[in-house]
Amino acid sequence: MLFTGTHIHKLDRKGRVSVPKRFRAALDQEQFAGIYLYQSHKESALEGCSHSHMERIAASLDELDMFSDEADDLADTILGSSHMLPYDGEGRIILPAELIEFAHIEDQVAFVGRGRTFRLWNPDIFKPLQDASRTRTLNRGATLKLKPMAELPQGARPGAPTEEDAS
Amino acid sequence: MLFTGTHIHKLDRKGRVSVPKRFRAALDQEQFAGIYLYQSHKESALEGCSHSHMERIAASLDELDMFSDEADDLADTILGSSHMLPYDGEGRIILPAELIEFAHIEDQVAFVGRGRTFRLWNPDIFKPLQDASRTRTLNRGATLKLKPMAELPQGARPGAPTEEDAS
DNA sequence: TCAAATCCCATTGACCCCCATCATTTCCCA
DNA sequence: TGGGAAATGATGGGGGTCAATGGGATTTGA
Numbered sequence: 001m002l003f004t005g006t007h008i009h010k011l012d013r014k015g016r017v018s019v020p021k022r023f024r025a026a027l028d029q030e031q032f033a034g035i036y037l038y039q040s041h042k043e044s045a046l047e048g049c050s051h052s053h054m055e056r057i058a059a060s061l062d063e064l065d066m067f068s069d070e071a072d073d074l075a076d077t078i079l080g081s082s083h084m085l086p087y088d089g090e091g092r093i094i095l096p097a098e099l100i101e102f103a104h105i106e107d108q109v110a111f112v113g114r115g116r117t118f119r120l121w122n123p124d125i126f127k128p129l130q131d132a133s134r135t136r137t138l139n140r141g142a143t144l145k146l147k148p149m150a151e152l153p154q155g156a157r158p159g160a161p162t163e164e165d166a167s
Numbered sequence: 168m169l170f171t172g173t174h175i176h177k178l179d180r181k182g183r184v185s186v187p188k189r190f191r192a193a194l195d196q197e198q199f200a201g202i203y204l205y206q207s208h209k210e211s212a213l214e215g216c217s218h219s220h221m222e223r224i225a226a227s228l229d230e231l232d233m234f235s236d237e238a239d240d241l242a243d244t245i246l247g248s249s250h251m252l253p254y255d256g257e258g259r260i261i262l263p264a265e266l267i268e269f270a271h272i273e274d275q276v277a278f279v280g281r282g283r284t285f286r287l288w289n290p291d292i293f294k295p296l297q298d299a300s301r302t303r304t305l306n307r308g309a310t311l312k313l314k315p316m317a318e319l320p321q322g323a324r325p326g327a328p329t330e331e332d333a334s
Numbered sequence: 335t336c337a338a339a340t341c342c343c344a345t346t347g348a349c350c351c352c353c354a355t356c357a358t359t360t361c362c363c364a
Numbered sequence: 365t366g367g368g369a370a371a372t373g374a375t376g377g378g379g380g381t382c383a384a385t386g387g388g389a390t391t392t393g394a
Contacts, residue, residue, distance in 0.1 A: 002218075002225055004203065004249045010385070014339090018384055022251060042239075089341060090384075113249070114242040115225030133243040138208045144241060147227045149219075149320065156222035158168070158196035177375070181349095185374055256351060257374075340391070350381080360371070 001026050001050075003113035006130075008123050010108060015100070016092045017109045023118065024091050034086035035093060037120065039102050041077050043129075046103050046120040053116060054082065095120075168193050168217075168322075170280035173297075175290050177275060182267070183259040184276045190285065191258050201253035202260060204287065205245055206269050210296075213270050213287040220283060221249065262287075 007020035019035060027035070032051040040047050049057075057078055064071040085093040095105070103122060110123040149157060174187035186202060194202070199218035207214050224245060231238035252260040262272070270289060277290040316324060 002222060004221060004246050004251055006247055012386065014387085016385090021383060088339090092384090094339075112243070112247045115228055115246050130243050130247060133240040134206075134208065134248075137240045137244045140237070140240075144224060144227050144245075146223050147230065149223065152219070152222060152226055156219060156226065158198070158217070158219045179375065179377090181377080183375090188373060253350090255349090256353095259374090261349075335394105337394090338392085340389105342389075343387090345386080346384090348381105348383085350379105352378090352380095354376085354378105356373105356375075358371100358373075360369100362367105362369080364365100364367090 001029070002115060003118040004115075005113050006126075007111040008108055009111065011095060011100070011105060015094050015097070016088070017095055018090065018092045019087065020111050021091070023111060023113070024087070032084070032086070034084065036082050036084055037095075037099055038078055038082035039099065040119065043119070044103055044121075044125060046099055047078075047117060048111075048120055049117045051084075054079075168196070169282055170215075170278075170285040171282075172280050173293075174278040175275055176278065178262060178267070178272060182261050182264070183255070184262055185257065185259045186254065187278050188258070190278060190280070191254070199251070199253070201251065203249050203251055204262075204266055205249040206266070207286065208244065210286070211270055211289075211292060213266055215278075215285045215287060216283070218251075221246075 003023055003026055005020075005022065007022070009018045009020065011017045023035075027050050030051050035048050036051065036054050037046045037048050061071055061075055061079070064074070083096050083099065085095075087093060095109070099105075099120075103120060104125060105120070105122045106124075108123050110121040110126050112119045112121060112126065170190055170193055172187075172189065174189070176185045176187065178184045190202075194200075194217050197218050201218075202215050203218065203221050204213045204215050228238050228242055228246070231241075250263050250266065252262075254260060262276070266272075266287075270287060271292060272287070272289045273291075275290050277288040277293050279286045279288060279293065
């Protein structure tokens with residue numbers, strides 16, 4: 001269950017786009033056969049995630065002060081504007097016009113993996129931003145402090161192939 | 168689970184290259200039969216790692232503030248630009264054109280072990296760099312402070328073959 | 335009744351499986 | 365210890381399969 005890589009797919013004239021096979025595979029344990037999308041609040045992109053990740057966001061919001069402005073805003077931005085998009089028989093979704101417009105998507109969509117989540121972009125907009133990211137990372141000399149292996153969730157670690165843990 | 172040595176293999180006209188047996192052996196406990204590759208920040212090379220190492224990166228990013236700029240950049244640079252490459256029946260991967268170009272790879276690929284990770288180079292580019300690196304190390308009189316054996320993870324130490332610790 | 339969504343099927347081209355060959359290394363035995 | 369046989373890893377290539385795509389037909393629902 002990891003979203004990685006950049007996958008560019010076509011948006012057809014009916015507003016459909018194939019979800020990359022790799023992403024669908026990362027989601028095949030989910031109850032809901034589809035994805036969630038909502039507008040990013042800092043980029044001209046769409047945030048994508050699984051049903052269970054959406055649950056996690058809702059749970060996190062629960063922990064913020066129920067009446068704080070911040071919780072309000074986040075609830076509106078994320079939960080209020082999210083779209084639940086089921087696959088068709090070929091693993092495609094229909095991108096709502098509202099989201100196409102927001103992300104300035106034209107005839108191509110870039111699915112960009114970010115681990116537990118992913119983003120959808122107009123590839124022409126994403127590419128230069130990604131290059132800038134790389135430059136900043138390099139200049140910053142950023143190094144990532146890796147978590148100890150032992151703290152990883154079960155199933156993220158190597159070992160005897162987990163024979164479908166019957167959870 | 169250690170990548171060591173330099174192994175030079177051929178890139179065939181279909182864009183395939185054999186992953187060295189030693190490297191595959193180091194990965195045989197992984198769920199995913201293949202490797203991950205992404206562009207190095209600082210070198211004209213490709214960074215390679217296992218699925219569980221990529222999980223580790225994702226988990227570590229998860230810990231940074233979900234909305235921090237630094238996490239964003241790292242996600243774009245590493246997770247967004249990584250390629251998940253499964254082996255074929257003979258233990259080869261298909262090297263994506265984008266990566267071949269980035270690393271200026273021609274008809275040969277050098278797999279260079281770096282412990283938990285490894286790098287892929289055009290051998291002609293790597294060789295002089297390796298020589299320079301060796302010279303610097305010698306001049307500097309660099310010494311490596313070794314971790315006490317006792318702090319190593321289970322399975323990295325000699326001893327009775329750990330009969331699959333039933334954790 | 336019309337528009338939009340879903341289903342279904344056809345096409346295509348990249349990728350993956352399979353097998354054949356070649357080069358090394360390992361093993362065995364004289 | 366030398367040489368030959370067998371095993372294993374690396375390489376080359378053909379062809380089938382499946383993911384991505386396009387578009388028509390049918391259903392749903394406003």
